[in-house]
Amino acid sequence: MNTFAERIAEHAAADPDAPAVTCAGASLTYAELADGAGRVAAHLLAAGARPGTTVVILLPNGPDFVRALLAAWWIGATPTPVSPKLPLHERTALVGLAEASAVVAEDVGDLAGAYEVLTVAQLAKPVDAVAPSSTPSPQWKAIGSGGSTGRPKLIVAEQHAVAEDVMGLGVLLRVPERRTMVVPGPLSHNAPFAALSVGLLRGNHVVLMARFDAAECLRLVAVHRAEWLYQVPTMMLRIWRLPAQERPAHDLSSLKVVFHMAAPCPRWLKQEWCDWLGPETILELYGGTELQAMTIVGGRDWLAHPGSVGPVVLGEMQVRDQDGNVLPPGETGEIWMRRGAQEPSPYHYRGAQARRARDSWESLGDMGHFDGDGFLYLADRASDMILVGGSNVYPAEVEAALDAHGAVRSSCVIGLPDEDLGNVPHAIVELAEEVSDEELLAWVRERVAGYKAPRSVERVDHPLRDDAGKVRRSQLRAERVRDGG
Secondary structure, three states, rough: OOOOHHHHHHHHHHHHEEEEEEOOOEEEHHHHHHHHHHHHHHHHHHOOOOOOOOEEEOOOOOOHHHHHHHHHHHHOEEEEOOOOOOHHHHHHHHHHHOOOOEEEEEOOOHHHOOOEEEEEEHOOOOOOOOOOOOOOOOOOOOOEEEEOOOEEEEEEEEOOOOOOHHHHHHOOOOOOOEEEEOOOOOOOOHHHHHHHHHHHEEEEOEEEEOOOOHHHHHHHHHHHHOOOOEOOOOHHHHHOOOOOOOOOHHOOOOEEEEEEOOOOHHHHHHHHHHHHHHHHHHEEEEEOOOOEEEEEHHHHHHHHHHOOOOOOEEEEEEEEOOOOOEEOOOOOOOEEEEEOOOOOOEEEEOOOOOOOOOHHHHEEEEEEOOOOOOOEEEEEEOOEEEEEEOEEHHHHHHHHHHOOOOOEEEEEEEEEEEOOOEEEEEEEEEEEEOOOOOHHHHHHOOOOOHOOOOOOEEEEEEOOOOOOOOOOHHHHHHHHOOOOO
């Protein structure tokens, strides 16, 4: 049994000049990655990080991120990636939940004095590399997320950082070995983070993007002869909307897998991709970062069950009505999951509590139904969460920012349909005094991440909540969708 760090060190010893990671023109071989990780690990130890502690990685996509990630595993610590683009409030909340022993960032910035911050410049100072620990990190990742209450939370994986323990995921996702993968998503999100991690453990060259661009993504696949590509439906749509001459200009014949998840994919778009690259290339997963259970569907099975996210391949799922009764095939209800009746939970939360029923069943708030063949179909979310380009937006968090403005008496945030992003946040406000849309939106953007901020503001002259503080978001959304937004 090898730790993650030991497995990467093995790749470096076996083929030191093999490319490990590339981003924005900068590359590291496996030898350079292992050496760099050992040196960053030495800096982490000097700063007080130890096995079992948490190291926050507050960096954008790139080689510096990957070195820091490896360095955390190198010493048996748990890496917590946090987007440096998040507003200060959310960043500090996640770092606080992590109880970070060290924070790796481009500069000290707003965290000065609060945490032990190691900047990229400091980590470049000469120091002797340390050998990878034979003791694995007790939790191989802790991923940040906004909570349904509007408060950030961490989802901490309970699996140790032992290579053999995650190889099964690589097989399910058809991740190649010693080939090339393109992972254009932000590494602060679970799916791109997991793709990078499993990709490196299997000895692949992982090509990252500093920021997604549809044409550049195709160019990278073609230039690097990539076999595996990560996507979310928003990326797929943007690629599909490229000028007619753009897609054929890139040789994508090397692609064997286009893996997508994070949000429902429109049927017409998935059909187009199946027709374009062949159904055997398309692979979709449904499941949460918590990974209690998951489904997977390949393109050929999807064509036989259009709109499905596939059968359950890990753990167990049930569809239940509001009273907790298991529903028969064809009837829509809330999706409940568990790893198994006697299986321990694969995760725990920091900053939140799971929605849990008896016998280890949990719900992420999704709705759906099974067909007679055991294939799952997703419907609307049971909760009020808004999916924006594959990212979760919780209205309570945005409403809290709106309500903090002195001119706002009450507010409600709903998701309205958007062709590009799937949904976009729309704010409905009751005002105590006049304020411009620009001022309100600027106020919100200072307090939440940009993708969470409303794209539009609507004014009403009546309270949006009843005396119990409740608001009927689904009804408000239905009215606006019916009336054309």
